[in-house]
Amino acid sequence: MPEGFTERFAAALAGYGQQPCIEFEGRWYSGDEVSAYGRSVASALRGAGVADDAPVGLVVRNRLQHAAVIAGCLAAGRTVSMIYSFQSAEAIAHDVENLALAAVVADREDWTDPVRGAASAAGSAGLAISSTNPIVAPVPGLELRDSARGHADAEDGVALQILTSGTTGPPKRQSIRTAVLERTVFSVTAGERAPEDAPPEFAYWQFGGIGVCQLIAGLYNGRRIAMLERFSVEGWVDAVRRHRVVRAGVQPAVIRMLLDADVPEGDLASLDFLISASGPLDPETRDEFERRYQVPIRLAYGATEFAGSLCAWTPEMLEEFGETKRDSVGRALPDTQLRIVDPDTGAEVAAGEPGLLEAKVAPIGPDWIRTTDIASIDIDGFVTLHGRADGAIIRGGFKILPETVRRVLVSHPGVRDACVVGVDHARLGQVPFAAVEVVPGAQPSEEELKDLVRQKLPVYNVPVAVLAVGELPRTPALKVSLRDVAALYPGP
Structure with a gap:
């Protein structure tokens, strides 16, 4: 039988041996130390009467022991x-x-009374993992x-059931097939094999x-692999500086x-460049960063259901x-076909016209998968994103795209996001209701911001209220939480 992804991944993991891995x-931590978790978990699960092919749940954190499991x-x-x-x-x-x-x-700290009670009610065996001995224990x-x-x-x-970020609602669980992980690797690396002396892979997005x-x-x-448990400016910059990281994916x-x-x-x-993904990046912020640091920013697009990117920029x-x-x-x-369709009729639109993005990804299957992203594809095949269709606001029959209004608001010098x-x-x-994260020391008034929208867009786009906050509520993936923003609405 031909060797598949699982066998190649297992061989790669074993190949670290006593050399640094994470x-x-x-x-x-050496490869042997990382691999010890997998062996210990497998042994403990057998002892708990769990079949070798039975799926397990992982209450996941960006910690060494979780990466190893x-x-x-x-x-x-x-x-x-x-x-x-x-x-x-x-x-x-x-x-x-x-x-x-x-x-x-789960980590020792996550085995709280409610979680233990739930596992007992479900008849699930429970394993606690830790970075200190015992690394795995019932x-x-x-x-x-x-x-x-x-x-x-x-x-x-x-192979995996991963979760969406929960930006628009409760996170959804998405099954990722083993065969698709091959394209995951390709989409992350653009098919490039790093030289032996390359800097570490930099991992800090939520696992x-x-x-x-x-x-x-x-x-x-x-x-x-250099890992961070969670993003902080200090930790991120320290890792880039110490490891001489040449490229990294970042949220806007x-x-x-x-x-x-x-x-x-x-x-x-x-840094040779940064890759901005997971949301819109304002042109003003991009220009300011590139002027300040002389580091180009490339835009990227992927989604949980595709287990990686759909598009890429090549040097050519x-x-x-x-x-x-x-x-x-x-x-x-190369393994992906994209098209833009009319959201109502499903008919493909002309080049350059916006509509819903659909993708056909060979390793996933033969069907077109419709996303909730509004995009356009020009005559040269380049994709531009314009916002999300599932966030559209219908105000008395008029359709409002939140990203269009947001772009006007962030053009104000006193608004950071x-x-x-x-x-x-x-x-x-x-x-529409807007919450704005203001620049420290700035005090744009609500009427000033409403007038700005009124000057740039049809009047039905003007928010009924604009609330200034020190920081917008965000998910652990650093995306703004739409549910938490909506909860800030003071009412009519």
């Missing part, structure tokens, strides 16, 4: 279903009980899977979602944070089109 909290399960061909750790204990417990898995793995009272209970079976060919792709690609390619919020922190230019001197594209198509996220990857959401209205259905 750096976490200032210490390098993910790697060990992938190498063993065991499905991992992600559970976000940044929820309340009660919300984690709800996930544990609803998933009804044969076993759940949870008291959950030493054995309750064999009298029915538990979720493995989905054929599924519960699409951020796990960076970890998988790094291990698959035998790269050293990170670019703004680096500027606001006035990071010394020399600290980012190793940059040389020919880098300036003229600067706002594009690039062209479709903004978010526009629809809130319920008895007569009009929905109306």
